[in-house]
Amino acid sequence: MIVIGAGPSGLRAAGRLAAAGLDVRVLEKKSRVGANVVCTGIVGNEVFDDFGLDRGPVIEELRTVRLVSPFSTVLTYEHPRPFACVVDREKFDNALADAAVSAGAAVACDARVDGISIGRGGVEVTVRDGQGGVSRQAAAVAILATGVDFGLQKKIGLATPRDFLRGAQVEASLPGRGTTTLFFGRDVAPGAFAWSVPAGEGKARVGLLTKKDPKARLRKLLDAHFDGCPGTGEEASIRTKPVAQGLLSGTFGDRVLAVGEAAGQTKTTTGGGISYGLTCADLAADVILECFGRSSFGAADLAEYERRWKGLLQKEIVVGYYTRRMCARLSDGRIESLFHLAQTDGIVPIIREKADFDWHSGLIFALLQRLSFMKIFRDVKDRLGPVGLS
Ligand SMILES: Cc1cc2nc3c(=O)[nH]c(=O)nc-3n(C[C@H](O)[C@H](O)[C@H](O)COP(=O)(O)OP(=O)(O)OC[C@H]3O[C@@H](n4cnc5c(N)ncnc54)[C@H](O)[C@@H]3O)c2cc1C
Known part of the structure; x- marks a missing residue:
């Protein structure tokens, strides 16, 4: 098995498949797992029990949310108990990598997959290492868990998302911003919303999702609500990344399937993708193990994966997408x-x-x-x- 991409989805699938006795290699283009991830790191509390994960990467628990309207009306909602938490994504991803390695998977960083070809006997990928060296690796099946990098999917004719929100975020020292706050309005984040989320030790992650110009919009929000955002240097630099939106059909082919954000498995209301990615990674692993049981890896076999993940997520993705567009x-x-x-x-x-x-x-x-x-x-x-x- 080759898994391309060491985000939560790829690492979870790798761990499950290795635990079942398969020979699994994860290929990650970054120099280390979890480096420079653009993510607020909010996950529901159930994620830890549902996937047997350690709570070590948790930095904040969330129970109260402030909602700020376009005309500065503030609503404060307090849930009866903590409903979610903020994780350190680098630690979270590394915990998943450790679990995969403990189960027997190999995780290689500085390993960018540049090419992929699928033949009758297997999948072959072209891997470029950090020094520019090129090698070829073969497997019976490949999982594409490449997040919003859709180049490989396009090469082999798998579906790719057509709609995106544009995200921007900064993490900075912002003492006194201990309550999660959501901002709404056409002037703030047209098409979606903005947020400030506590990130431990007096820091906060301030970000937004919108249709265009996310960086400029975030600067405006920082000026209006955060005194321009104190702090200099890398810590305070704004980082951007798109979020896939909408239901995808065609997330599998002969000997290959896409999982996580690569397959559009994100919440179309909020843009969150970690838990759906983990859920679908488990479904992908189940179906692949069944395929190994039959030694049959054709598109007709792997179609079962899409049937299962849509059975779980289709309603959420479609209803959420429609609702967010209505709100927009x-x-x-x-x-x-x-x-x-x-x-x-x-x-x-x-x-x-x-x-x-x-x-x-x-x-x-x-x-x-x-x-x-x-x-x-x-x-x-x-x-x-x-x-x-x-
Ligand atoms: C501003 C912002 C805030 C967000 N906040 C949240 C949040 O609070 N909660 C939440 O659940 N989600 C959030 N998300 C979404 C979340 O980050 C993603 O849904 C999640 O990371 C998807 O996981 P993944 O494993 O599918 O992909 P990724 O985490 O993107 O991992 C993909 C990996 O594949 C690697 N890769 C790509 N191409 C190649 C290649 N050719 N060869 C080798 N490696 C490759 C990448 O380097 C990367 O490490 C946010 C997104 C944005 C933009």
Whole structure:
């Protein structure tokens, strides 16, 4: 087995496959696992139990969220218990790498896969090392877990996302910013939202997702709400990265499948992708092990992987995508109305009952049943057309 990409999705799949006795190599283009990841690192608390992960990389637990409207109305929501936590992504990814290595996988860094070809007898990849040396490696099956780097998928005709949000984030020393805060509004982050999330030791991660100009938008947010963001040097530099959006079909082929953000397995509401990636890595490993059991690795065998992951995630991805696009069309006035509605119309109890960090469609459907809520989305909803779940 070759796994291309040592992010959470690739490392999880590698660990599962190695634990089942397969010979697994992970090839990562960066010089070390988890280096320079652009991510806020928020995961639901269940992730640790669900995937048997150690809580060592946790730096903050989240229980309270402040929501700031376009006209500076502030809502504070306190969940009955911590619902999520912020992890150090480098430590988180390295814990997954350690688990994969303990299970018998080999993880090679400075190993960029430049080419991939699929023949009747197997998959062959071209690997370029840190010194420019080139080698070829072969395997029965390859997993593409390359995040938002879609070059290899394009080479072999696998599907790639067509829609993206643009992310920007800075981590800086911001004492007194210990409460997670979300900012909404067309002037702040058109198409999505902005955030400030505590990152331990008086630091915060301030970022946003939007349709374009994420860096300029983030600078504006920092000026407006964070005194321009103190701190200099690398720590305070803004980093950008896209987030894949929308449901993908065609995440498998002969002897190959894509997992994680490479397969568009991200929450279309918030852009989070760690937990869906881990979930789908497990499904990928299950299906690949079944294929090894039959010694049959054709597209028809691996199609089962897409059937399973869509069975779990399709509704979430489609409903979330539609909802986020509806919200993106709201004027600042209507967003403000939503804030007022939340204070007066029994919305908070619905959130308390239905909110789940990773599964959002239940809450969305419950909110959309409120007439007052639907009124805010009138005509916006009609212009987007019906949502297709099939
Ligand atoms: C600003 C921002 C904030 C975010 N915050 C959160 C959050 O709070 N919570 C959350 O769940 N998600 C968040 N995300 C999304 C999250 O970071 C991704 O969904 C997640 O990292 C996807 O994991 P992955 O393993 O699929 O891919 P990645 O983590 O992107 O890993 C892919 C790996 O493949 C390697 N690679 C790529 N091409 C090659 C190649 N040709 N050869 C070898 N190696 C290769 C890359 O170097 C990388 O290490 C955020 C994203 C952004 C942009």
